[in-house]
Amino acid sequence: MxxxxxxxxxxxxxxxxxxxxxxxxxxxxxxxxxxxxxxxxxxxxxxxxxxxxxxxxxxxxxxxxxxxxxxxxxxxxxxxxxxxxxxxxxxxxxSICREFECYRMLIHHQPSGEMRGKVIGINELRTHDEILAAIWNDKIAHLPHPFNGHHAPAEHTHVPGTPSTHGHDSHILAHINDLAHGDDEEWVSSVSTVLAAHGYHADPVE
Known part of the structure; x- marks a missing residue:
C-alpha cells in the first residue's frame, strides 16, 4: 500500500x-x-x-x-x-479534512518502477502515459463501481488530446456522507489485474 x-x-x-x-x-x-x-x-x-x-x-x-x-x-x-x-x-x-485524500491509487510501470499515473475521485485517472490512458479508457473506465449507484460516474482521464468529464465532486461528497472506499475492494482488485496484464502495478493508498 x-x-x-x-x-x-x-x-x-x-x-x-x-x-x-x-x-x-x-x-x-x-x-x-x-x-x-x-x-x-x-x-x-x-x-x-x-x-x-x-x-x-x-x-x-x-x-x-x-x-x-x-x-x-x-x-x-x-x-x-x-x-x-x-x-x-x-x-x-x-473530519472532512482528515478523511480527504487527493489521490487513492498510484500506478507504476512494472519493469522500471516509474510512477505513471494517479487515480483520484471514484475512477479518475491522471496520466501523461498515452498507453496507460488507452488501457484505462478501454478496459477500466467502464468497470462497475459501488459508488456509481450513489453518485454520478466520474470517468475521467487527464492526458493531452483526450476528452474529460470531471468527477471531483463525487469523491468529496462520498467523504462528506461518511462513505469509505472499503466497499470497493472488488473494483480495486479488478483494476489491479487489468493493469498487471499490461505491465503496470496498481498501488492503492492507505
Whole structure:
C-alpha cells in the first residue's frame, strides 16, 4: 500500500475549505466553526504562528465573514517553512479534512518502477502515459463501481488530446456522507489485474 503524501498544494483547502466558517471566538486561539454542507459545528485550536493574523481578520470582519475576501478556507495560510500552503488548525482540523485524500491509487510501470499515473475521485485517472490512458479508457473506465449507484460516474482521464468529464465532486461528497472506499475492494482488485496484464502495478493508498 502506498502512503498518502501531501505536497502542500492547498487545492483541497480552496475547494471544499470555503465551506468552513468561523462562528464564534472562544479565546485568542480557540474558535467554534461550522461546515456549511453538513452543518457540523466543531471546535478548532489555531497554531501559535497563525494566531495573530486569524484573530485580526476575525475581529475586523466578524462571524462568518473572516477570510471571505480570500478564496478557500479561512485557515489556509502560506507555508512559513517553504512553498505551498499550511493549515493553521491542522491538529484540530475537522473530519472532512482528515478523511480527504487527493489521490487513492498510484500506478507504476512494472519493469522500471516509474510512477505513471494517479487515480483520484471514484475512477479518475491522471496520466501523461498515452498507453496507460488507452488501457484505462478501454478496459477500466467502464468497470462497475459501488459508488456509481450513489453518485454520478466520474470517468475521467487527464492526458493531452483526450476528452474529460470531471468527477471531483463525487469523491468529496462520498467523504462528506461518511462513505469509505472499503466497499470497493472488488473494483480495486479488478483494476489491479487489468493493469498487471499490461505491465503496470496498481498501488492503492492507505
Amino acid at each position: 502506498a502512503k498518502f503524501d501531501c505536497d502542500w498544494c492547498g487545492k483541497c483547502c480552496v475547494s471544499f475549505g470555503e465551506f468552513i466558517k468561523i462562528e464564534r471566538q472562544l479565546t485568542e486561539r480557540d474558535y467554534y466553526c461550522r461546515y456549511g454542507i453538513t452543518d457540523e459545528i466543531f471546535p478548532v485550536h489555531v497554531q501559535p504562528e497563525f494566531a495573530d493574523e486569524i484573530e485580526e481578520e476575525f475581529t475586523e470582519s466578524g462571524p462568518n465573514e473572516a477570510g471571505s475576501a480570500r478564496k478557500g478556507c479561512v485557515f489556509m495560510r502560506k507555508n512559513p517553512d517553504g512553498k505551498g500552503f499550511a493549515c493553521a488548525i491542522y491538529p484540530t482540523r475537522p
